[in-house]
Amino acid sequence: MDDVTVLGKKGYSLSNTLGQGSYSKVKCAYCDRLKCKVAVKIIDKMKTPGDFWERFLPREIEALRCLQHPSIVKTYEIFETSAGKVYIVMELGEKGDLLDYIKITGAMREDFARIKFQQLASAIKHCHDSNFAHRDLKCENILLDDGLNVKLTDFGFSKLLSRDKNGKTILSNTFCGSAAYAAPEVLQGIPCDPRISDMWSLGVILYIMVYALMPFDDSNIKKMIFFQKQHRIPFPSTKHLTVECRDLINHLLQPNVSQRLCIDEVLKHSWLQTPNATVESSLPAPEEAECSHNPCEGKPKEKNQSQMPLSKRKREK
Secondary structure (H helix, E strand, O other): OOHHHHHHHOOEEEEEEEEEOOOEEEEEEEEOOOOEEEEEEEEEHHHOOHHHHHHHHHHHHHHHHHOOOOOEOOEEEEEEOOOOEEEEEEEOOOOOEHHHHHHHHOOOOHHHHHHHHHHHHHHHHHHHHOOEEOOOOOHHHEEEOOOOOEEEOOOOOOEEOOEOOOOOEOOEOOOOOOHHHOOHHHHOOOOEOHHHHHHHHHHHHHHHHHHOEEOOOOOOHHHHHHHHHHOOOOOOOOOOOEHHHHHHHHHHOOOOOOOOOOHHHHHOOHHHHOOOOOEOOOOOOOOOOOEEOOOOOOOOEEOOOOOEEHHHOOOOO
8 A cells, every 4th residue: 555545544644745865755744633734754664774674763763652852753653564664653843944944044043042952952861861862963853843842853873872781881883973963083983972972963053053054064074073173163253152152062062072061061051041141242262263154145254164054064864
């Protein structure tokens, strides 16, 4: 049976395609039972490599079943047919993903970014407290509902953490996700706690929220790692952030994993605790790279080529 027939028998009226990857597609549908639109992820076993079907898909399903949080996309139903197709029915992000939203609206006001970041950070805390590392945090995997509330999605690379006989977390050295959001230790294949690597990705996302720019240009990975390890974060002089916001970005994009903030420290950070934070009026410190351009205004004038405008980013599936 085709998808329309299969889903029709379950009470779903299939409509347009929302996205498509190598092994799956996501379609919009109306659910008679819920009386609302939903997103249906359809995975065809015949089109997927064995490693994906045996390892990554079970991890995603396990995460979706275990993780229930207001800022994590809700899963309504998961079922498999005899023809080898898996259907995952989820909450619909009516406003699309965060990357497209920022491309359209531009950099967020800091007070608005604080609210969205707080929602995302609380979702990450729920994951980490449940011993899951997401391992693919990026703007494309953050959906927005009709009220612009954050809904974290795509747990295809997520991992349930395991511990050795002494109770210590077993480190990971597998590269997952997108290079532009990946921590330097991940890019270098250094064994690490994937929860700490999630925090770097969280820093990249916060930077994009407030600047509508990528902090590092991933067109040259070797060069990007150099800038990351130098801890030279470009803060454009065209927008003044509060001292507290810059401090949080600095501590998330910290190349030394022992000094990078964990999620509990992020949620206690002064930027999230103080609505009326202090506006930074001075220019970036000499050791910080500077870049000032709008991604919608043609060729950027940069002193440091480590940045990339969002308009040049390629979507990675």
